[in-house]
Amino acid sequence: MPDFSIGVDLGGTNLRIAAVSSQGELLEKVTLGTKVALGRDHVINEMCDAIQRLSGKYKETGKLLGAGIGVPGIIDMQTGMLRKSANLPGWEDYPVRAEIERRLRSSNKDVRVVLENDANVAALGEQWLGAARGVPNVAVVTLGTGIGGGIVLGGKIWHGMNGMAGEFGHVTVEPEGHPCGCGNRGCAEQYASASAIVRLAREEIASGEAPSLARAASSDAEFGAKSVYNLAIQGDEHARRIFRSFGRYLGILLASLINVLNLDMFVIGGGVSSAWDAYAPNMFEELRERSLVYAATAPADPLRSDSVGKAEGAAAQTESRSERKTIITLALLGSDAGLYGAARVAVLAP
Amino acid sequence: MPDFSIGVDLGGTNLRIAAVSSQGELLEKVTLGTKVALGRDHVINEMCDAIQRLSGKYKETGKLLGAGIGVPGIIDMQTGMLRKSANLPGWEDYPVRAEIERRLRSSNKDVRVVLENDANVAALGEQWLGAARGVPNVAVVTLGTGIGGGIVLGGKIWHGMNGMAGEFGHVTVEPEGHPCGCGNRGCAEQYASASAIVRLAREEIASGEAPSLARAASSDAEFGAKSVYNLAIQGDEHARRIFRSFGRYLGILLASLINVLNLDMFVIGGGVSSAWDAYAPNMFEELRERSLVYAATAPADPLRSDSVGKAEGAAAQTESRSERKTIITLALLGSDAGLYGAARVAVLAP
Numbered sequence: 001m002p003d004f005s006i007g008v009d010l011g012g013t014n015l016r017i018a019a020v021s022s023q024g025e026l027l028e029k030v031t032l033g034t035k036v037a038l039g040r041d042h043v044i045n046e047m048c049d050a051i052q053r054l055s056g057k058y059k060e061t062g063k064l065l066g067a068g069i070g071v072p073g074i075i076d077m078q079t080g081m082l083r084k085s086a087n088l089p090g091w092e093d094y095p096v097r098a099e100i101e102r103r104l105r106s107s108n109k110d111v112r113v114v115l116e117n118d119a120n121v122a123a124l125g126e127q128w129l130g131a132a133r134g135v136p137n138v139a140v141v142t143l144g145t146g147i148g149g150g151i152v153l154g155g156k157i158w159h160g161m162n163g164m165a166g167e168f169g170h171v172t173v174e175p176e177g178h179p180c181g182c183g184n185r186g187c188a189e190q191y192a193s194a195s196a197i198v199r200l201a202r203e204e205i206a207s208g209e210a211p212s213l214a215r216a217a218s219s220d221a222e223f224g225a226k227s228v229y230n231l232a233i234q235g236d237e238h239a240r241r242i243f244r245s246f247g248r249y250l251g252i253l254l255a256s257l258i259n260v261l262n263l264d265m266f267v268i269g270g271g272v273s274s275a276w277d278a279y280a281p282n283m284f285e286e287l288r289e290r291s292l293v294y295a296a297t298a299p300a301d302p303l304r305s306d307s308v309g310k311a312e313g314a315a316a317q318t319e320s321r322s323e324r325k326t327i328i329t330l331a332l333l334g335s336d337a338g339l340y341g342a343a344r345v346a347v348l349a350p
Numbered sequence: 351m352p353d354f355s356i357g358v359d360l361g362g363t364n365l366r367i368a369a370v371s372s373q374g375e376l377l378e379k380v381t382l383g384t385k386v387a388l389g390r391d392h393v394i395n396e397m398c399d400a401i402q403r404l405s406g407k408y409k410e411t412g413k414l415l416g417a418g419i420g421v422p423g424i425i426d427m428q429t430g431m432l433r434k435s436a437n438l439p440g441w442e443d444y445p446v447r448a449e450i451e452r453r454l455r456s457s458n459k460d461v462r463v464v465l466e467n468d469a470n471v472a473a474l475g476e477q478w479l480g481a482a483r484g485v486p487n488v489a490v491v492t493l494g495t496g497i498g499g500g501i502v503l504g505g506k507i508w509h510g511m512n513g514m515a516g517e518f519g520h521v522t523v524e525p526e527g528h529p530c531g532c533g534n535r536g537c538a539e540q541y542a543s544a545s546a547i548v549r550l551a552r553e554e555i556a557s558g559e560a561p562s563l564a565r566a567a568s569s570d571a572e573f574g575a576k577s578v579y580n581l582a583i584q585g586d587e588h589a590r591r592i593f594r595s596f597g598r599y600l601g602i603l604l605a606s607l608i609n610v611l612n613l614d615m616f617v618i619g620g621g622v623s624s625a626w627d628a629y630a631p632n633m634f635e636e637l638r639e640r641s642l643v644y645a646a647t648a649p650a651d652p653l654r655s656d657s658v659g660k661a662e663g664a665a666a667q668t669e670s671r672s673e674r675k676t677i678i679t680l681a682l683l684g685s686d687a688g689l690y691g692a693a694r695v696a697v698l699a700p
Binding site for chain 2: 074137149151153158159160161162163164165166167168170171172173174175182183184185252255256257259260261262263264289290291292293295296297324326
C-alpha cells in the first residue's frame with residue numbers, strides 16, 4: 001500500500017475528510033455536517049476524530065504524510081490562524097493549526113498540518129488530478145456565490161506575499177459598476193457569479209418586462225441561478241441576456257488574467273460553471289477581442305474546450321512553445337477538488 | 351576581477367551595449383545609434399563588434415558568462431526569433447539569436463546568447479540592482495508611449511506559457527473605452543501612458559475650454575506629456591484633471607494586479623512615471639478602494655513610497671508575513687534597467 005495523506009474540506013455547511021494515497025487514489029471519504037453553531041472546539045474535535053480514525057485505519061499499510069485543511073477565508077500561513085472568514089464566524093484569532101496539531105499529537109506524533117484557503121486547494125486539486133492534470137501552470141476560477149480563485153505555478157500554489165493571491169473575484173471589470181462587499185465597485189463577482197445572476201434577474205423582474213422570470217421567481221421557493229439557466233436554455237430572451245452579460249464579464253476577467261499571466265490553462269469551476277453553453281460564446285468573443293495573448297494562442301475550436309481541452313492540454317505539453325495554446329476548460333472534480341487539493345498540499349508543503 | 355556578462359539594449363533609436371560584472375558593477379557602456387534603415391545585418395554586425403570588443407577587453411580578467419539582448423517585441427524564446435516588433439520592422443522570421451551566436455563564435459567559442467523582451471529585462475534589472483533589490487517577487491509597470499510590463503518571481507522573469515506574460519498595458523480598465531491598436535477597447539495604456547496624456551490633452555483643447563493647454567500645444571513644437579505635466583504643477587485645472595484620470599486608471603490596473611498576484615512590490619518606471627506627484631494621490635485612492643489585498647497590506651504612508659519604499663521593502667523581508675506591506679514605488683535605474691537586466695538574464699538562463 002502506498003503512503004497517504006489526509007485532506008479536509010472545512011466548509012460552512014459540510015465537513016469532509018478524505019484519506020488520499022500519494023498517487024491520488026481516494027482511499028476513503030467521510031462527510032459530516034459542520035455544526036458551526038456548536039462552536040469551533042466541537043468542529044475541530046469532530047474533524048480530528050475522523051482524521052485519527054482514517055489515519056489509524058490506513059497507516060498500517062502506508063505512511064501518513066500529513067493533513068491539509070481547506071478553509072474558507074483568509075489565512076495567515078505563518079501562524080496557521082484564520083484572519084477572516086465569512087462562513088466560520090468567531091474563528092479569527094483562534095490557533096486553528098496548533099489546536100489540530102495538539103489533538104492529533106496523542107495518536108500521531110508530529111503529524112504535519114497545513115492550513116490553506118479553499119479556493120487554493122480546489123485549484124491544486126484540479127491541477128493534480130482534474131482538468132489541468134499534467135499542466136504545471138494553471139489558474140482556477142471558481143464561480144459560486146462569489147468568485148474564488150487559485151493560481152498554481154510549477155505544480156505549487158502561488159500564495160503571493162501573504163497568501164492573498166488569486167482574488168479574481170475582486171478584479172475591477174466595470175469601474176463605475178455595482179458596489180461590492182469588499183469596498184470596491186464593479187468587481188468581477190458582481191457580474192459573473194450565482195448571486196450576480198440572481199441580482200440581474202431581480203432587476204429584470206423589477207422592470208416589469210420579464211414575465212417568465214417573474215413567474216419563475218414567484219412559483220419557485222428556491223429561485224436561483226439554476227432557475228434562470230433553465231429559462232435561458234428554453235430560449236427566454238431575458239434569461240439569455242443575463243448569461244450573455246455573465247459571459248461578457250467573465251471574458252473581460254479572463255482576458256486580463258491571460259494578458260498578465262499567460263498561463264497554459266484556465267479552469268472554470270463552481271456551481272454556475274456548468275451553464276457553459278449559455279455563457280461560453282460571449283466569454284470567448286471577449287477573449288478574442290480583449291487579449292492579444294489569447295488571440296495569438298487560441299485553439300481552433302475553443303468553444304468545445306470543455307471536451308477538447310483535456311486532449312489539447314496534454315498535447316500542448318509536447319508541442320513547441322510557439323505552438324502552445326491557451327486552454328479554457330471546465331473543472332472536472334466538482335467539490336472533490338478541494339479534498340484532493342487539501343491532501344496534496346500536506347505533501348507539497350516545505 | 352569578477353566574471354562578467356554583456357547586456358544589450360536594442361531599441362528602435364539607440365543600441366547600447368554594456369559589460370556588467372556578476373556582482374552588478376558596470377564595467378563599461380557603449381551607446382550607438384540603431385541604424386534600422388541600414389538593415390538588420392548592419393545592426394547585428396555593429397552590436398557584435400561592440401560585444402567582441404568589450405568581451406575581449408574584460409575577459410583577460412574574468413570569465414564571460416554570456417550575452418543578453420533586450421529587444422522590443424514578442425520573442426519566441428525557444429527559437430530565438432522575433433515574432434513581432436513595431437520598432438524593428440522586417441526582423442520577424444530572422445534568426446536573431448542564431449545570427450548573433452554565429453558572429454560571436456569566431457572570437458568566443460559558444461558564448462551563450464539570450465534574447466529577451468525589453469520590458470522583462472527592465473523588470474529584472476530593477477529587481478537585481480534597482481528599486482526592488484532584495485525583493486524576490488515584483489512587477490514592473492513601465493509607463494512610456496504605451497505601458498510595458500514584466501513580472502519577476504523568485505528572482506527570475508516569469509515568462510508564462512510562451513513569453514507573453516506581463517502585458518499589463520492591455521488589461522481592460524474601461525470595458526467600453528477608447529479603442530486600442532491591439533484590437534481591444536479600454537486598455538490601460540489608452541488611459542495611463544504618455545500617448546494617453548497627449549490624446550486627453552488634445553480632447554480638452556478640442557472642447558475649446560482649455561486655453562492654457564491650447565496655448566502650450568500651439569507654441570511648443572514638442573508638445574507632449576511633459577508639457578501637460580508642467581501645466582499641471584503650475585495648477586492648470588485641465589492639465590491636473592488629465593493626471594487625476596491617469597492616476598485613477600493606473601490605480602485600477604494596479605489594484606487588479608495586486609488582487610491577482612499579491613506581490614511584495616510594484617515598481618512604476620518609464621518616462622511618465624516621474625510625474626508621480628500629479629498622479630500618485632489618485633492612484634493610491636483607487637488602490638485602497640479597489641483592492642482588499644492592498645487595503646490589508648498598505649503601508650502607513652504610501653504616498654511617500656518613492657523614498658520610504660526602499661527601506662520598507664527591505665524591512666518587509668524580515669517582518670512576519672502578516673506584517674508585510676505592499677510597496678508601490680518608483681523605478682530607480684531609468685533606461686539602464688534594461689541594460690543591467692539583459693546582462694543578468696544571460697547569467698540566469700538555464
